Amino acid sequence: MMYYSTNGKAPLATLEKAVVKGLAEDRGLYMPESIRPLPGIFFENIGEMDFREVACAAAYAFFGEDVDRDVLHDIVYDTLSFDCPVAKVDDDIYALELFHGPTLAFKDVGARFMARLLSYFSSGEQLNVLVATSGDTGSAVANGFLDVEGIHVYVLYPKGKVSPIQECQFTTLGRNITALEIDGVFDDCQALVKNAFMDDELNAAMRLTSANSINVARFLPQAFYYFWGYAQMKKLDLADQLVVCTPSGNFGNICAGLFAKRMGLPVKRFIAANNANCVFFDYLRTGVYDPRPSIQTIANAMDVGDPSNFARILDLYGHDHAAICSDISGATYSDEQIGETIREVFDRTGYLCDPHGACGYRALSEGLAPGETGLFCETAHPAKFKDTVDAITGSSVEIPARLRAFMEGRVERTPLPKDYASFKEYLMAR
Numbered sequence: 001m002m003y004y005s006t007n008g009k010a011p012l013a014t015l016e017k018a019v020v021k022g023l024a025e026d027r028g029l030y031m032p033e034s035i036r037p038l039p040g041i042f043f044e045n046i047g048e049m050d051f052r053e054v055a056c057a058a059a060y061a062f063f064g065e066d067v068d069r070d071v072l073h074d075i076v077y078d079t080l081s082f083d084c085p086v087a088k089v090d091d092d093i094y095a096l097e098l099f100h101g102p103t104l105a106f107k108d109v110g111a112r113f114m115a116r117l118l119s120y121f122s123s124g125e126q127l128n129v130l131v132a133t134s135g136d137t138g139s140a141v142a143n144g145f146l147d148v149e150g151i152h153v154y155v156l157y158p159k160g161k162v163s164p165i166q167e168c169q170f171t172t173l174g175r176n177i178t179a180l181e182i183d184g185v186f187d188d189c190q191a192l193v194k195n196a197f198m199d200d201e202l203n204a205a206m207r208l209t210s211a212n213s214i215n216v217a218r219f220l221p222q223a224f225y226y227f228w229g230y231a232q233m234k235k236l237d238l239a240d241q242l243v244v245c246t247p248s249g250n251f252g253n254i255c256a257g258l259f260a261k262r263m264g265l266p267v268k269r270f271i272a273a274n275n276a277n278c279v280f281f282d283y284l285r286t287g288v289y290d291p292r293p294s295i296q297t298i299a300n301a302m303d304v305g306d307p308s309n310f311a312r313i314l315d316l317y318g319h320d321h322a323a324i325c326s327d328i329s330g331a332t333y334s335d336e337q338i339g340e341t342i343r344e345v346f347d348r349t350g351y352l353c354d355p356h357g358a359c360g361y362r363a364l365s366e367g368l369a370p371g372e373t374g375l376f377c378e379t380a381h382p383a384k385f386k387d388t389v390d391a392i393t394g395s396s397v398e399i400p401a402r403l404r405a406f407m408e409g410r411v412e413r414t415p416l417p418k419d420y421a422s423f424k425e426y427l428m429a430r
C-alpha cells in the first residue's frame with residue numbers, strides 16, 4: 001500500500017517512509033491510497049469475535065501488505081493488552097471506555113502500536129523520538145514506547161506547567177525514556193523539537209523522528225475499537241441504528257472511526273462533540289473553515305483551534321461539504337454545560353464521565369432520533385481530571401492503582417534551559 005499526501009505535492013510514500021517521516025514533504029498528512037472494505041461475513045460474525053481478533057482483521061486490511069502477518073498479529077495483541085468495554089449509561093446511551101490502558105486515555109492504543117511499528121522499521125539502528133508535550137501526549141508516548149527495542153524517547157515538557165499527575169507519568173519510567181524539563185513554556189519545547197528536526201548536523205549524528213499524533217501508525221489503529229464497540233453493541237442486539245459520538249480536538253480519533261465506516265462498519269452516523277473550541281461545528285454549519293486560537297476549557301485535551309486531521313476528513317469526502325454533513329453532525333458545549341452534564345449523569349445514573357466524555361454523552365442525549373442507539377467514546381478515566389470532577393460532583397473519584405503507582409515512582413528529569421544551543425549540545429553528547 002502506498003500513502004499520498006493530503007496536499008498532493010509530495011511523492012507517494014511506502015508505509016515505512018510514512019511512519020518514519022510522519023509528515024509528507026509538502027507538510028500534508030499521509031493517507032492510504034485505498035481503503036479496503038472488510039467482507040460482509042465479517043460484520044455478520046463480529047458479535048462472536050473477541051477484541052484482538054476483530055482488531056487483527058482491521059490491521060491486516062490496513063497494514064497486511066507491508067508488515068509480516070505474524071509480526072502484525074503480535075503487535076496487535078501487545079497493543080491491546082487491555083479491554084475497551086462498553087458500559088450502559090442510559091437505556092439508549094452507552095459508553096465505549098477507551099481508558100483502561102497504561103495512562104488511562106485512548107491515546108495509549110495509537111502510541112503503543114506506533115512504537116512497535118517504528119521498532120519493526122528501525123532495522124537495528126537506534127531511533128530517537130523527540131516529543132514536546134503540554135501534558136497528556138508525553139505520557140501516552142512515553143508509556144507506549146517504554147522498553148520498545150531500538151528506540152529512545154526524549155520527552156520535552158515546560159517546567160512547572162504540567163500537573164503533578166501528568167508529570168509523574170513520564171518522569172518515573174526511566175529505561176529508554178528521558179524526561180527533559182525545559183525552563184520555558186510549551187511553545188519553547190515545540191520550537192526546540194522543530195529546530196532539531198531541521199538541523200542537518202544533528203540529524204547526521206543521530207536518527208531523529210517524532211511521535212506526532214498525525215502519524216498514520218498512531219492514527220489508523222484507533223479504528224480498532226470502533227469495530228469492537230460495534231461488536232459489543234451487536235451482542236446486546238443494539239447495533240441496528242447505531243450513532244457513534246466522539247469527543248474531538250484534533251479529530252484523529254473520529255477520523256479513524258470514519259475510516260472504519262468506509263471499510264463497511266454499519267454505523268448510521270457520527271457526531272463530533274466539541275467543547276467551546278467549535279471550529280468544526282462552525283464548518284458544518286457554514287461550509288467555511290475558519291481556524292482560530294484555542295480557548296482554555298475543562299476538557300483541555302480538546303482545546304484545539306485548528307484541528308490537524310481536518311485535512312484528512314476533507315480528503316476522505318473529496319472536499320464535499322454536503323457529503324461530510326450527511327455522515328457527521330456536530331455539537332459544542334461550554335464549561336458550564338460540561339459541568340452540568342457530569343453532575344446530572346452522576347446523580348441520576350451513578351456513571352461518572354470525565355469532562356471530554358461528558359461532551360460525548362450530552363451530544364447523544366440531545367441528538368439521538370427515535371429508534372437510534374448512541375455509543376460515545378469515553379476518552380479518559382475521570383480520575384485524570386480529579387480536581388475538576390470532584391469539585392463538580394462533590395464526591396471523591398478513586399484514583400486507579402495504575403495511576404497511583406506512577407505517583408509513588410521515583411522522579412528522574414534533566415533540567416535544561418530553553419535555548420537551542422544547550423539542547424543540541426545535550427543531544428550531541430549522548
Ligand SMILES: *Cc1c(COP(=O)(O)O)cnc(C)c1O
Pocket residue numbers: 105106107136247248249250251252253254301302356379380
Ligand atoms: C486527545 C484527546 C481527545 C481528542 O482526541 P482527537 O483525536 O485529538 O480528536 C479527547 N479526549 C481526551 C481525553 C484526549 O486525550
